[in-house]
Amino acid sequence: QKEVEQNSGPLSVPEGAIASLNCTYSDRVSQSFFWYRQYSGKSPELIMSIYSNGDKEDGRFTAQLNKASQYVSLLIRDSQPSDSATYLCAVNRGADSWGKFQFGAGTQVVVTP
Amino acid sequence: DAGVTQSPTHLIKTRGQQVTLRCSPKSGHDTVSWYQQALGQGPQFIFQYYEEEERQRGNFPDRFSGHQFPNYSSELNVNALLLGDSALYLCASSLNGETGELFFGEGSRLTVL
Numbered sequence: 001q002k003e004v005e006q007n008s009g010p011l012s013v014p015e016g017a018i019a020s021l022n023c024t025y026s027d028r029v030s031q032s033f034f035w036y037r038q039y040s041g042k043s044p045e046l047i048m049s050i051y052s053n054g055d056k057e058d059g060r061f062t063a064q065l066n067k068a069s070q071y072v073s074l075l076i077r078d079s080q081p082s083d084s085a086t087y088l089c090a091v092n093r094g095a096d097s098w099g100k101f102q103f104g105a106g107t108q109v110v111v112t113p
Numbered sequence: 114d115a116g117v118t119q120s121p122t123h124l125i126k127t128r129g130q131q132v133t134l135r136c137s138p139k140s141g142h143d144t145v146s147w148y149q150q151a152l153g154q155g156p157q158f159i160f161q162y163y164e165e166e167e168r169q170r171g172n173f174p175d176r177f178s179g180h181q182f183p184n185y186s187s188e189l190n191v192n193a194l195l196l197g198d199s200a201l202y203l204c205a206s207s208l209n210g211e212t213g214e215l216f217f218g219e220g221s222r223l224t225v226l
Binding site for chain 1: 144146148153154155156157158161163168169171203207214215217218219220
């Protein structure tokens with residue numbers, strides 16, 4: 001079992017619609033959770049971080065965390081063609097492993113006009 | 114404010130050779146992590162350096178080694194290159210003790226022939 005799992009996609013989303021991305025993780029003691037966006041041929045850039053159960057909103061992005069279910073999600077509202085990218089879920093165990101981030105393989109999102 | 118810079122951006126090596134990749138962290142950051150990203154995969158943690166010492170290490174063989182200099186810059190060395198070492202090597206900087214955002218450089222694309 002992979003430590004961080006994501007659907008690889010591609011996830012095709014009409015422009016203006018909501019894109020919903022999911023991520024599950026296996027380490028129950030994980031403490032911090034991140035969503036990175038990576039355009040083709042570019043490096044990852046942080047979109048959202050979330051540390052507590054519940055929802056966190058930042059502009060068109062909403063991250064949702066459920067530690068009991070070991071599940072974190074990202075919603076992209078009013079999807080734009082510029083949102084077409086691969087979205088990476090990253091998990092940090094904290095404590096003595098705080099510097100080590102575990103990444104999923106990413107979900108490719110394609111926003112169609 | 115200078116971001117994370119990496120060099121070289123692209124390089125081609127043959128099996129058995131050795132390679133050195135370089136990274137300068139974002140201004141104000143003191144911790145450098147290295148990740149390997151194979152095509153279609155998420156970044157995989159190689160190791161992290163802080164105060165010129167390797168603090169954490171992922172599941173990579175001893176052929177992968179590194180160094181951090183007093184100015185916080187870092188090098189990644191890979192010996193006895195294998196075809197499977199072909200990947201994008203990402204350097205990420207952060208501030209010690211922070212479990213938050215990693216700032217990535219644009220990466221060094223290594224091709225092993």
